[in-house]
Amino acid sequence: MTKPFGAMTVAQLSVLIQSGAADPVEIVRSIFEGIDKHPDKAIFTVLLKERAVEEARASSRRIRDGRSLGALDGIPIAWKDLFDIEGLATTAGSKVLTSAAPTASDAAIVTALKRAGMISIGRTNMSEFAFSGLGINPHYGTPQNPHGIDVPRIPGGSSSGAAVAVAAGLVPVAMGTDTGGSVRIPAALNGIAGYKATRGRYTMDGVFPLAKSLDSLGPLCRTVKDAVWIDAAMHGLTASKVCARPLKGIEVAIPQNVVFDGVEHGVAAAFDAAVERLAKAGAIISRMAMPAFDEILASMARCGALVTAEAFALHRERLAGPEAADMDRRVVMRTRLGEKTATPDYIAILDLRARLIAESERLIGDRLLAFPSVAHVAPPIAPLETDDDLFVATNAKTLRNTALGNFLDWCGVSIPCGTGDAGMPVGFLLSAPANRDEALLGAALSAEAVIRGDFV
Template sequence: MKTLNELALDLNEGRTSSRKLVDQALAAIDDPAGEGDRTFLLVDRAGAIATAELMDDLRARGKAPTPWAGIPFSSKDLFDEAGEVTTAGSKVLANHSAATRDARCIARLKAAGFVRMGRTNMTEFAYSGVGLNPHYGTPKSVWDRETGRIPGGSSSGAAVSVADGMAALGIGTDTGGSCRIPAAFNRVVGYKPSTGRVPKNGVFPLSETLDAPGPFARTVECCATADALMAEDWSGEITETPLSSLRLGALKTMVCDDLDEHVGSALEAALGALSAAGASVVDAAFAPIEQLPEINAKGGIAAAEAYSVHHSLMATNGDEYDQRVRTRVGSGSIITAQEIIEVHKRRGEMIEQAHAAMAGVDAWVMPTCPNAPFKIAEVDDDENYGPLNLKCLRNTFVGNFLHTCAISLPIGQPDGAPVGLMLMMPAGNDARLFSIASAVEAQVGIRNV
């Protein structure tokens, strides 16, 4: 699909209709050669068609709520939708009561006239960066479909829904990289907002401290529009920033270790192009992040908080969990109160140090992931799963732990293995980060069309 603003213009000038866009999205979902069956856990056909026809009627009468009214979007199976059961990618919750109201951020998109297509697949309970789901199947990355590559997680279906034209916008959540890893692996843009800006009411939690709902879309501008509508704290209008005014810190510490050759090449080419276009690109270092594996050796904040959510359910229904997820959640049971207090203390100190280090540049820049999407069969091997999952999460988790806003942009060769370029700023600088990312995208970004 086109960008949100391109679709809005087509709608407003009569070149298309919401019903046509919904029919187009449904055709992509139903394509037997596509990934629709594994991307969506529920498709709300009747609801989407009815909403599309309503938006077309409102627009014909000059009463469309926003320029984007009538555009299809998808939502991860963590978000409550009135009348539906939120299963969080699990079988365990399938018989629970249906939600009585929409998640607040989803309600805000619907109030703007966006048309919800349905619930997208995800790693069970959002606890993995690779995107596997043994209960409902795993949607394949857009790259090398014949082999079958991981889509990234945990918001796997949200990213694939956008990449494959099943929706113009996908809404996911990001706790350790779940809006950026799938974006990188599917050549779309994924955004992790400053935690706390976008309301989490009606969102099934993984980690109250780290969770942040965020968008997937074709461009930085699209993500900015969705972010503004969900957060309701800025206009979403990106301020133009000349590349020549930017000083970008190319973070080297840890995040550039053990890069796949094509990731390193794409990163080098992108940084070179930005420098040639006038940006000041300087090497940046931040030694404290090398402590992250040790700080989080027992699972850290996410494991402790996930266990507090799941301990009762696992006691009665543990065998129904994805056993890899069960193991990760269960690790939270061995973290003592003193240990988790110490993790929070060290995190607070590291956040202060990192934000001070970032003060010398406009943004840190780094590869979103050090690797291309692994083969699904490779990750499905129990011996490989843990190390490969941690590799996918390594760079993105830096942003969550250091309390930043962060964005992943597709770079590299459009027909090659997908690569993401991640930009990161201290929390609270979302509008500024969108401005910087837009300038970077214009110079080095690729668009999955």
């Protein structure tokens, strides 16, 4: 049986479109039919059916006339619910913004990918204001992890709907943002690829912020190759400058502190098996301590988290007014913690960050870093919805590994590496210091099949 269009990779779908074997209008109609039939109605917050059909018709005409804009012309994409879409209010997963004025134009990245010929399908659900790694949303519902066949399990957040839309085979790619792990966490928990670019690699104009010192973005898709193609288009390129690096001789360092604390046995086993496969394929594996990790956690305990301080600054007026009553109580509780971070402490955090970034870059050198994207598989939703203490503890553990990279300004790619408890996916996180995205993606292109092993 032929795969649904939404379940294909970007590269597979591109071949069909550019060869004339599939028409963008046919693809878009099939995509919406799949979304309409899918039982989980919490994945999307808005569908852009009229816009998508119009864009598909334009793509179809271009390709038929021999004027294709490139490999991404006619490819559908979904957007996390904090990217501006012309004519719509940007709600960021919250009901308190539903009455906001419609935006006059698309976010800059939406415009860039439209210029590449990509077709906007809709907006995907998310943790309210992007402030949770679990993906639970009391306003629009919580998208269910497609791999959770025993009980409903979390999608991971905050780009929850984006990950589920791809993992469920509804769209080939969705765009997310990542402030503490919001691309890599849901990618890992849903068994797909997720690329978090270096902060500042793309413009954030028209993207609702969380913490501007940490905010970045990137695609959730099926393969690293798809991410590489999307990355190129976001820079206005028709072909990527990224080249696959020979796997033999690539140096990969595995931190020994913090990131394996409390790791589930199944996650550790899947990660270790992937490391062994990499070593057999010629990668040079080393193990080392990352002192920065312990210093980051100590600073958070002493001064509070950088993301929390900046989130409070962003939302302080909202939290002081009646809107707070209409927000997720756990988002309100976590954001208010930022009020405790005094100005001297905030400055101390920034100074610490600058020092640790420099020290870590010297320690890492030309190596890549590898550790589990998340120390556990996706847990059940129900207990987290009713037990706030469990929610807080699980959220902190879920965010821990990826948030270290945000603080140190790393780029990273989460690749499925196997399964853990209950047959749920495990993510293998490859990271590199800031602005080494090309080297990271080139290595990930070569390593992906080895890391995945038997995981499809």
